[in-house]
Amino acid sequence: MEIQTNVSLKPYHTFGIEVKTKAFCEVSVVAELKEALRFAETEHYPYFILGGGSNVLFTQDYDGLIIRINTKGKEKVTEDSTTVLWRVQAGEHWHDFVMWTLDQGYCGLENLALIPGTVGAAPIQNIGAYGVEVKDVVKTVEVLDVDTFDIKEIPHDACAFGYRDSIFKRQKGKYIVLAVTFGLQKNGGTLVTDYGAVKAALAQMKVDVPTAGDVAQAVINIRQSKLPDPAILGNSGSFFKNPVVDVAVLETIQKNYPNVPHYKLNNTDVKIPAGWLIEQAGFKGKRFGDAGVHDMQALVLVNHGKASGQEMFDLAQNIRQKVKADFGIDLAFEVNIL
Known part of the structure; x- marks a missing residue:
């Protein structure tokens, strides 16, 4: 080294x-x-x-x-007639791994196609998209305890997964993810296709009875249509988390915005798309020097070429302040700020 x-x-x-x-x-x-x-x-x-x-x-x-x-490798742990467990090294490229699972005939990760990053980051952030979170398929996470240098296997139930959250994020600096074991379905499995955008993409593809590969392609089509390629336009995907608020907050917003999009989580909590809030606050497609907000998806902040990190951060803070002033909602960063 x-x-x-x-x-x-x-x-x-x-x-x-x-x-x-x-x-x-x-x-x-x-x-x-x-x-x-x-x-x-x-x-x-x-x-x-x-x-x-x-x-x-x-x-x-x-x-x-x-x-x-930059650790690489995949190892089959166990397999039966319906499921298979694969242990995957943290440095493996996430999307490549997702597509590999589909090539093997497995399902469970298809809704998470084209999410940037590595396998090791997936459980830390509990990445999710289009009705699926990675916690749905994570069985164990192998970590290095930074204090003791012991290697530990953290079972699913001890990972404390939440919305874009986990024990690895809450206890930042305690563990380094080494590998993740995924439990994947064989022979078709159960597909999650009830998310509106996925339904529409499958319809556009003229697919009535989708396979896992079809769902992945639908997700890829959606992402490519509205999210910029970092190789062309610098970005980190979703910069903010979608806020979860009390129903009373939603009802207050609905007085001025009766058509505010929202997703009911339970009897008291709803999730409101951060991109919608940012758009209503007037930032969608705006550019401040080389720091800007994407014109197709306001949740994505973009570097048009030579923006500094401080300029990107200042823009993010301005967005937070305006959304707080307009809607009374505090947007939380999904991105790590250094």
Whole structure:
């Protein structure tokens, strides 16, 4: 393992912002990860674990060690007539893994196609889309305990999964995800196709009885139609979480916006799309220098070329303040801010 110094992070995160880190390394086995952590401790450096770089905004140069997880590999754990368990290394590319499962005839991840990032980031964020969250298929998460260097297997029920949340996010810095074991269905399984956009995409594809591959293609079509490609326009996907609010808050908003979109979670809580709130606040498609809001999906902040991380962050804060003033709702960041 090589420790590099004064490294540009522009190629390593999807916002494509020109920032540098004091030290940088890539690790492909656990021994190298431990070595990197010991280096950081010896040098008294803070460190940050980087996967695909699709969920982070660097607002300034990083005065420490960036550890990029590049572990690869998949291993079948068990299999029966209906399900199969696969243990997958944290550094595997998420979308490539999803498409691989479909090629093998498995289902369970098709609604999560084309989400950027790595396998290791998936349970931390409890990634989700179009009616499915990764917690639905995660069986265990293998982690390195940073304090003891012990390798632990965290079962599903101990992961404390929530909306874009988990124990790994709440206890930030305690664990580093090494691998994830997924339980996938064989022979067709149960598909989730009742989400409106997915239904519409399948209809457009003229598919009446969809396969898992059809659902994945529908999701890919939706994402490509409204979300910018980070290789062309720097972004991190959804910058904010969709807020969950009390029904009373929704009823107040409905007085001025009777058609506000919302999704009922239970008798007291509803989820309102953050993109809709941002659009109503007047930010959709707006550009402030090279920092902007995407013109197709207001939930996505974009770097038009040379925006600084601080400029992107300032825009995000301005959006939060306006949404709070207009609707009384606090938007939470989905992206890690450094």
